[in-house]
Amino acid sequence: MRLEGKTAIVTGAGSGIGRATAKEFAREGAKVIVGDIDGPSGEATAADIEKDGGDAHFVKVNVADYESMKNLVNQAVAHxxxxxxxxxxxxxxxxxxxxxxxxxxxxxxxxxxxxxxxFYGIKAAAGAMKENGGVIVNTASIYAYIADRNRFAYHASKGAVVSMTKSAALDLARHNIRVTAIAPGLIETEIVSEWKKNPEVWGKIEKAQMRRKAGKPEEVAKLVTFLASDDASFLNAHVHYVDDGAAAFKR
Ligand SMILES: NC(=O)c1ccc[n+]([C@@H]2O[C@H](COP(=O)([O-])OP(=O)(O)OC[C@H]3O[C@@H](n4cnc5c(N)ncnc54)[C@H](O)[C@@H]3O)[C@@H](O)[C@H]2O)c1
Incomplete structure (x- = not known):
C-alpha cells in the first residue's frame, strides 16, 4: 500500500475525479479527509470509503473562502x-x-x-506541512494550454494553477513539500454532464478525442495517487497530462 500511514485531504471529493481519488487514496492506505461544498455527496464518499474498510471523514468546505479552507486543514490535523x-x-x-x-x-x-x-489550499496545507514535509497535487486542465471558444474564465483560472504550482514548488522546497499538478483532458464526470445530455454534442466531443472516448475519473485518480506517493519522490513543480494525448494534436 503506497500511502500507508499518510493523511490526505481531497477537495471536491463528493464527485468525479475527487471522489475517485479519495477512494484510491484510501485503498492505498491513506486516512482521507473528504472536502466538498455539497454535504450529501461528500458524506456519501466518506461512507463509501468506510464501507470498503477505509478511514475517512467528511468536512464541508467552500474552497473559495480562505477561512473555510483553514478550517478544513485544521480539522484534518485535529482528526x-x-x-x-x-x-x-x-x-x-x-x-x-x-x-x-x-x-x-x-x-x-x-x-x-x-x-x-x-492558492488557499496550498497556503493552508503548507502551514500544516512545514515541519514534516508533504505533497500537494493541484488539478489544472489541458485548457491551461489549449483554448476552446467561449470558455475564457476557465482558461484563465487553469492557466493560473500551472503558474502557482511552479511558484509554490520553489517556495516550499526548503520545507520538503513537493507541489505538482495534473492536466486532465475530457473525463466523464458531473462537470461535463450538460454536454452529455445531448447525444449529438457528446458524440462530436468524444469523436474529437484521440481514441474517440472520454476518460474515467478512476484513470485520473491513479495518476494523482502516484504523484502523492513516494514512488514520485523526484517529481516536482511540473504538470502531468492525463488526457489520452488530447493536448498533443491539432483537431
Ligand atoms: N471532467 C473533466 O473533463 C475535467 C477536465 C479537466 C479538468 N477537470 C477539473 O477536475 C476537477 C474536478 O472536476 P470533476 O470533473 O470531477 O467535476 P465534478 O463536478 O464531478 O466534481 C467537482 C466537485 O467539486 C465540488 N465543488 C465545486 N465548487 C466547490 C467549492 N467552492 N468548494 C468545495 N467544493 C466545490 C463539487 O460539489 C463537486 O463535488 C475540477 O477542478 C475540474 O476543473 C475536469
Whole structure:
C-alpha cells in the first residue's frame, strides 16, 4: 500500500475525479479527509470509503473562502493528527461566454473557486506541512494550454494553477513539500454532464478525442495517487497530462 500511514485531504471529493481519488487514496492506505461544498455527496464518499474498510471523514468546505479552507486543514490535523497530502481538486466550469461578453461576476466566480481555491489550499496545507514535509497535487486542465471558444474564465483560472504550482514548488522546497499538478483532458464526470445530455454534442466531443472516448475519473485518480506517493519522490513543480494525448494534436 503506497500511502500507508499518510493523511490526505481531497477537495471536491463528493464527485468525479475527487471522489475517485479519495477512494484510491484510501485503498492505498491513506486516512482521507473528504472536502466538498455539497454535504450529501461528500458524506456519501466518506461512507463509501468506510464501507470498503477505509478511514475517512467528511468536512464541508467552500474552497473559495480562505477561512473555510483553514478550517478544513485544521480539522484534518485535529482528526488524524497531521497532514501529508493535499489534493486541491475542486473546480467549476465556465459559463459559456466569449471574452467580450463575459459578465464580470461570472468570471470572478470561476476564478474564486478554480484559482483562488488552489492558492488557499496550498497556503493552508503548507502551514500544516512545514515541519514534516508533504505533497500537494493541484488539478489544472489541458485548457491551461489549449483554448476552446467561449470558455475564457476557465482558461484563465487553469492557466493560473500551472503558474502557482511552479511558484509554490520553489517556495516550499526548503520545507520538503513537493507541489505538482495534473492536466486532465475530457473525463466523464458531473462537470461535463450538460454536454452529455445531448447525444449529438457528446458524440462530436468524444469523436474529437484521440481514441474517440472520454476518460474515467478512476484513470485520473491513479495518476494523482502516484504523484502523492513516494514512488514520485523526484517529481516536482511540473504538470502531468492525463488526457489520452488530447493536448498533443491539432483537431
Ligand atoms: N471532467 C473533466 O473533463 C475535467 C477536465 C479537466 C479538468 N477537470 C477539473 O477536475 C476537477 C474536478 O472536476 P470533476 O470533473 O470531477 O467535476 P465534478 O463536478 O464531478 O466534481 C467537482 C466537485 O467539486 C465540488 N465543488 C465545486 N465548487 C466547490 C467549492 N467552492 N468548494 C468545495 N467544493 C466545490 C463539487 O460539489 C463537486 O463535488 C475540477 O477542478 C475540474 O476543473 C475536469
Amino acid at each position: 488524524f493528527g497531521k497532514l501529508d497530502i493535499m489534493h486541491n481538486n475542486a473546480g467549476i466550469n465556465s459559463p459559456p461566454h466569449s471574452v467580450m461578453d463575459m459578465p464580470i461576476d461570472d468570471y470572478q466566480d470561476v476564478v474564486n473557486v478554480n484559482q483562488n481555491g488552489v
